[in-house]
Amino acid sequence: MRIVSLSKDISLKRPLEMGNAEQMKTVKMVLADVKSRGDAAIAEYSEKWDRVKLHEFRVSTEEINHAKANFDAELLKDLEEAAHNIRVFHEKQKRSSYQVDVENGSFIGQRVSPLDAVGLYVPGGSAAYPSSVLMNVIPAQVAGVERIVIVSPPNDQGALPDAVLVAASILGIEEIYKIGGAQAIAALAYGTESISPVDKITGPGNVFVALAKREVFGVVAIDMIAGPSEIAIIADETAYADEVAADLLSQAEHDPMACPILLTTSDFFAHEVAHEVEKQLTKLPREKIARAAVEKFGRIYVAETMEDIVEAVNKLAPEHLEIMTSNPQVVAQQVRHAGAIFIGRYSSEPIGDYFAGTNHVLPTNSTARFSSPLSVDDFIKKTSIIYYTQETWLQHAPKIARLARMEGLEGHARAVESRGWAKEMDQS
């Protein structure tokens, strides 16, 4: 892992472009085709890309029961405990409607209500991501969303992983479709004969899924388009090099484009960590992926002072930030921009990925400057309410008409004046 001096123009330096023209063309074609031909198009694309002939997209109760019966009891308990922790954390994000009373019985207010229906994309293929199910479904449930749909590409036997079905089952989700790729996004956005459309699509996916989500944005809402994972670790000489190296690699193993960064005030520690990273890399099952990330985007920055490091981190606004210094709480207070901050030696990043209760869907690519972790807020919407009585209207109509005329909007002024007072005054 390269060791460099910290400089003022630090950035993640990753390309922001997603997908190429060929991929975009394919996505547009699939979206249009599913929009016009519905289920028939879905079935064809499933056969083509998932290599499976589906007679029924929806997962049956039998399949879910079978998955539960097969599932490891200890892992089931782990998932249930994680789900509980996630629910407790997200319950605190619930919002209430409110009302501000004006005079004479008039009021204005904000009504908070859940979205009607949301769809969650769970990546599939060779791996199983039950944690994605928990992290996306639970905030939607806490928000009060009535219809929650899961889509996920099946294996070549036409099945979804037991772990995904069990995670869904723990949460009481029963509308699950064995479809993936851009065709699944199209089904959720436009609907087909067998799948009703939703209002928002969340969850990660490959480049086709990401491009499709961006393309249907506006027809439905989407969550962020997540980029490759990032971790920045602030560590001084009180940290342990092997632990820091292990945490850097935990993110590097996600993606060859992942970005593992260490910022330290100790040149000696920098070299220790570089050595440990190399040592651990050779033993890692996903060595190839992790090594690509470490070599291309991995950096160890050595800085003069902790102040310089904090300034750099606020510029990077990393998705994950770990702080392993003699006074991690103090440093955490100084960091303004990060998706999630893991404080101290024992707060290893995977704790947040799976278990603590915070959401693992976090803003990437420096967008933590202005974006937030996935939360209950992503599954509600607000409506303004205005109720003016005759007395309140009478009192304020002249002011509103003046303001409208100042902006050259005579029609606005006449509308507010149309309720009687001006009629009596004979406005013509």
Add this chain to the structure above:
Amino acid sequence: MRIVSLSKDISLKRPLEMGNAEQMKTVKMVLADVKSRGDAAIAEYSEKWDRVKLHEFRVSTEEINHAKANFDAELLKDLEEAAHNIRVFHEKQKRSSYQVDVENGSFIGQRVSPLDAVGLYVPGGSAAYPSSVLMNVIPAQVAGVERIVIVSPPNDQGALPDAVLVAASILGIEEIYKIGGAQAIAALAYGTESISPVDKITGPGNVFVALAKREVFGVVAIDMIAGPSEIAIIADETAYADEVAADLLSQAEHDPMACPILLTTSDFFAHEVAHEVEKQLTKLPREKIARAAVEKFGRIYVAETMEDIVEAVNKLAPEHLEIMTSNPQVVAQQVRHAGAIFIGRYSSEPIGDYFAGTNHVLPTNSTARFSSPLSVDDFIKKTSIIYYTQETWLQHAPKIARLARMEGLEGHARAVESRGWAKEMDQS
């Protein structure tokens, strides 16, 4: 105005496309040019499109004082009262950070903090929109944003309207630039020698501004891309045709693409309103714009029952909804999807545009199904905090490692195990 029977497949039926290829090319060129040449490029585009040679982009204290000295005292009071109402309403949207205690001194939490810097685009040219200043700046101030910048295109004398400067001055905003168009969006997103970049850009603008905002999205955050205005009015025979017509025209006068819709159970009332619309149209200063909107997108839907109307409105999810029926509060409860709901005869829509206190930046184009009015939420962001003690880590690490291995992420499992217990157990 066309009168038709309400049918099940009601929709706003407006094209979603924004801008053409030529306009997009211009915008991309301007963005790239300002990014590379900064102030010099801005000055050139201002001369080209705003027909003004600017030696200084920033509005001076003298200009602001001059605007205040010139300003009508009654209008100043109106603006101040509107600002007060808006502030009171938005204060209720403030969020608090929270913390969930885990065992042994561990905790997880959500930190809420304001964005560092935001830029507000105020449309200009021939008209002045001080209400845009109030509606965008106040939520940002309530959120606690420290740096709020206004950009607005000047007239050909190189000046901004007094009303805009006075509105900004009421709110204490002093960083105002006399620049507009895509070049202003570029300056806010990338920064120039004289203008520091911001984290989020809000506010309406013409097609070039909208395209530029969409293009810089990701580098900075943006608010929604607002489409043409919409109003749906639910009215029965207890309503007054002239008042309903005036309110329909108040939105029609905004834009030839605006969409004024009436839904009623009374065929007689439908014809009354159609007659009134025509009568009032001929006297409207902005007749040409309003007439285009009425003829192209205006509709009066006659329905059998109020239930059918509510169902249709929930499909339309209109930006503005007025309810003028014998029991408007009951109908309002049944509507799930609208940007803002105006209840009863005296709650004419312009009340919300200027004065009541709710925000006039509202979701258009049926996006009220999943989007919300501009609010304090748009100017804050959240950060997750995770702090695990040694005891808590010790208790849960085996579960977290199991969950990670289930997903095939051995590096995650090793990271969480690296803190000692596994070392002691000799993990190799």
